[in-house]
Amino acid sequence: MALTGRAGLLAALGIVVVALAPRPGAALAGVCLLLAAAVVVDLLFAGAVRPLRFHRSGDRLVRLGRPVTVELVVENPGSRRVRGVLRDAWPPSAGVTPRTIELDVPAGERRRLTLTLAPTRRGDRESVAVTVRSLGPLGLAARQGTHRSPWSVRVLPPFLSRKHLPSRLARLRELDGRHPALVRGQGTEFDSLREYVVGDDVRSIDWRATARRHDVVVRTWRPERDRRVLIVLDTGRTSAGRVGEAPIPLAGAAAGGGGLLAAPDTRPVPGWPRLDWSMDAALLLAALAGRAGDRVDFLAYDRAVRAWVAGASRTELLTSLVNVMAPIEAELVEADAQGMVAAILSRAKRRCLVVLLTDLNPAAMDEGLMPVLPQLSSRHLVLVAAVSDPLVAAMAAGRDTAEEVYDAAAAEQARLARRRMTARLRRHGVEVVDAPPDDIAPALADAYLALKAAGRL
Amino acid sequence: MSVDMRPADNRESVSASPTVRSTWRSIRVAVLLGVLIVATAVAGVLLSSGDRASRPLDPDDTSLAGAKALAQLLRARGVTVERVDSVEAARARSAQGGRLLLITDVTAFDEGRLAAIPGDRLVVGDLYGLDDLAPGVRSLTGSPRERSREPACPLPAATAAGSAYLGAAAFSAPAGATGCYPAGEGWTLVSFPNAGGTTTVVGSGSFLTNQRLAEDGNAALALNLVGANRAVTWLVEPETPPVGEPAGPEGVSVYDLMPESVTWAVGMASIAVFVVALWRGRRLGPVVTERLPVVVRAAETVEGRGRLYRARRARARAADALRAGAVDRLTPRLGLGSSAARHEVVGALAVRTGLDARQVDAALYGPAPADDAGLVALARYLDSVERTIGEL
Incomplete structure (x- = not known):
């Protein structure tokens, strides 16, 4: 049960009545009894909440940054009209509007309510409860009850880098030989035989076939296909650090200002975690590699396998990838590089391109990946992609005051360590892509295209 | 995107509100415990009814500190014992004359009005208004131990009784007074004529208690002192001490002037506040919690290192970092390997840019700047060198 403001108002009016009445004691008793009686009557005649039934329909999947509507049908099988307010309780980051809805369902009828969700975070959002407050005819008191009406919405990564896909696909088609570049070279494999026409490279004449056919026959080549790409996402502590500016404001980003030191914080609002930028880059790479005819597998790992997608068909690849990526959050533990390499080796039997999305943090790399990297790079082609921090670059450029120069020195030190780590990785034969958050996805796609053009897959 | 990866949820809604039965089931243990506690308390109060808190030297108190035994002895000897708890009552009794006023505590009384009551008087203990009640008797500093003492005086009441349990306070005797049971410089019993009778002061009332x-x-001693008269007015602390209510000149308090309805209106107002609290306090549905991701800027470690440099004014380290960064960027542009020696880098830079070789050497490999201005100047010089190389 619940009381309303009207009951409070009535009780407040009772003060005046009691103060002016000739027999205040009796007046007080009378007012209280009257109020109690009115509340009891209201509760008796309010529509029952318990027998209400709820049905839901609507979207279950949404990309982060897009609104989604969920419909809630309230069915009133009782004998009295249910009039009052309804609240559909979702977690705060589901961004449900409106918070409460006016409800008026006559007996035996049903009403359709529409809720709009504007999620501010990736992952699964589940409705917790539906609460109905059913007012009585006098509007003094209400019956209140809560129902569970499960519904969940999976908020997918936004895949913002898909705007880069058309230009990269155009470059892929250039490689693919739709343009007249049928030159034998590295990065190509035998496609078919055809008759020689003037202008073909004489080196591509297949003499054996020519002898058989009594005609000059040349071999044609095309870029290699059906190579394997394994995208490995490091979900350890280094991927939790926030970089760049969030293209879509994330829940909790604004709350990060305080921290332990409650000094006035004029620094920029933290952006997206490295993990989200890495996912964006991974999605662009997967889309591109899928179109290029390569097989893409996906592994997310910190101290255990968080997600594993293998052998998805080309049409379903992106769908299954965003689905497994949606609930992944960075774990605040040091990633187990040894376990990660073991997981990769056990899953990738044949040689493939291993794209490792992690951070080039020298301390973490020295402890973790560097000792076990040779095991990986001896069997596979390894590409390490890392999101660099534009804030560090901005700090390194500070020259105005001595304080800024001290900060610049610290930033320079960090960048130098990163460059040295990159150089060490390259000496191991590992490709490295180190780019700021806005560029990491196209940079990774370009690196992939360059490897493909060079036939190193 | 239409592929639903998870099993379909149960679309039927279920009521999650507690029913009367489930509410009873969840709170019944607490309710039973509460009932048990209340029942125990009520039973305890009922069983111990009449057993009030110990009231020292009260003629009706049967505890160790009470004095009912003495009152009974006195009554057996035909002495009237009247227990009063106000000065007015004591004064009314004194009009008959031949009475002893026994004073054990004055906290609730006005000692001036008490001292005005004529007749015999027995003051027990070093009371607050001793100067009024027994003029001339002063309490000496230091309190002698309570123990059995010899009378050592000519007072018949004391000599007849012999040794008695006295102490706690010693008094000086005014002129014409008899002091008994000496303790140090003074006496623990002083008797002298005063206020139309005999006033006796004793250091403590332990010898009057049921225990002693x-x-x-x-x-x-107690019977000699108290039972010498026909009747005793035994002044005790009132059960409920009078409330200190600010009374007007005619003894009318503010509350007497207020109309009766104000009190009731205040009662109604508190009920209204309660109703409003119920209205505002009822939440529409549960509080929903969720696990939020950690918010840490990746640049925090770098910022922390910068602050450390600042705090310690670590110019040498800061300059080293800036120089190492500049050299690392310059060497590939100069066509040198990353392991190029100092003179190679400086020579190549001087040749390419036309800068003074010694100046370049001092900037890239020289001593640490002496002050912050020097550090800023060094950083800007390194920038200008890099810019010059970049423009070539």
């Missing part, structure tokens, strides 16, 4: 009455000559 049977010991020593305590009972004899």
Whole structure:
């Protein structure tokens, strides 16, 4: 049960009545009894909440940054009209509007309510409860009850880098030989035989076939296909650090200002975690590699396998990838590089391109990946992609005051360590892509295209 | 995107509100415990009814600190014992004359009005208004131990009783007074004529209590002192001390002037506040919690290192970092390997840019700047060198 403001108002009016009445004691008793009686009557005649039934329909999947509507049908099988307010309780980051809805369902009828969700975070959002407050005819008191009406919405990564896909696909088609570049070279494999026409490279004449056919026959080549790409996402502590500016404001980003030191914080609002930028880059790479005819597998790992997608068909690849990526959050533990390499080796039997999305943090790399990297790079082609921090670059450029120069020195030190780590990785034969958050996805796609053009897959 | 990866949820809604039965089931243990506690308390109060808190030296108190035994002895000897708890009552009794006023505590009384009551008087203990009640008797500093003492005086009441349990306070005797039971410089019993009778002051009332009455000559002393008169007015602390209510000049308090309805209106107002609290306090549905991701800027470690440099004014380290960064960027542009020696880098830079070789050497490999201005100047010089190389 619940009381309303009207009951409070009535009780407040009772003060005046009691103060002016000739027999205040009796007046007080009378007012209280009257109020109690009115509340009891209201509760008796309010529509029952318990027998209400709820049905839901609507979207279950949404990309982060897009609104989604969920419909809630309230069915009133009782004998009295249910009039009052309804609240559909979702977690705060589901961004449900409106918070409460006016409800008026006559007996035996049903009403359709529409809720709009504007999620501010990736992952699964589940409705917790539906609460109905059913007012009585006098509007003094209400019956209140809560129902569970499960519904969940999976908020997918936004895949913002898909705007880069058309230009990269155009470059892929250039490689693919739709343009007249049928030159034998590295990065190509035998496609078919055809008759020689003037202008073909004489080196591509297949003499054996020519002898058989009594005609000059040349071999044609095309870029290699059906190579394997394994995208490995490091979900350890280094991927939790926030970089760049969030293209879509994330829940909790604004709350990060305080921290332990409650000094006035004029620094920029933290952006997206490295993990989200890495996912964006991974999605662009997967889309591109899928179109290029390569097989893409996906592994997310910190101290255990968080997600594993293998052998998805080309049409379903992106769908299954965003689905497994949606609930992944960075774990605040040091990633187990040894376990990660073991997981990769056990899953990738044949040689493939291993794209490792992690951070080039020298301390973490020295402890973790560097000792076990040779095991990986001896069997596979390894590409390490890392999101660099534009804030560090901005700090390194500070020259105005001595304080800024001290900060610049610290930033320079960090960048130098990163460059040295990159150089060490390259000496191991590992490709490295180190780019700021806005560029990491196209940079990774370009690196992939360059490897493909060079036939190193 | 239409592929639903998870099993379909159960679309039927279920009521999650507690029913009367489930509410009872969840709170019944607490309710039973509460009932048990209340029942125990009520039973305890009922069983111990009448057993009030110990009231020292009260003629109706049967506890160890009470004095009912003495009152009974006095009554057996035909002495009237009247227990009063106000000065007015004591004054009314004194009009008959031949009475002893027994004073054990003055906290609730006005000692001036008490001292105005004529007749015999027995003051027990070093009371607050001793100067009024027994003029001339002063309490000496230091409190002698309570123990059995010899009378050592000519007072018949004391000599007849012999040794008694006295102490706690010693008094000086005014001129014409008899001091008994000496303790140090003074006496623990002083008797002298005053206010139309005899005033006796004793250091403590222990010898009057139920606990000590049977010991020593305590009972004899008590009966000699108290039972010498026909009647005793035994002044005790009132059960409920008068409330200190600010009274007007005619004894009318503010509350008497207020109309009766104000009190009731205040009662109604508190009920209204309660109703409003119920209205505002009822939440529409549960509080929903969720696990939020950690918010840490990746640049925090770098910022922390910068602050450390600042705090320690670590110019040498800061300059080293800036120089190492500049050299690392310059060497590939100069066509040198990353392991190029100092003179190679400086020579190549001087040749390419036309800068003074010694100046370049001092900037890239020289000593650490002496002050912050020097550090800023160094950083800007390194920038200008890099810019010059970049423009070539």
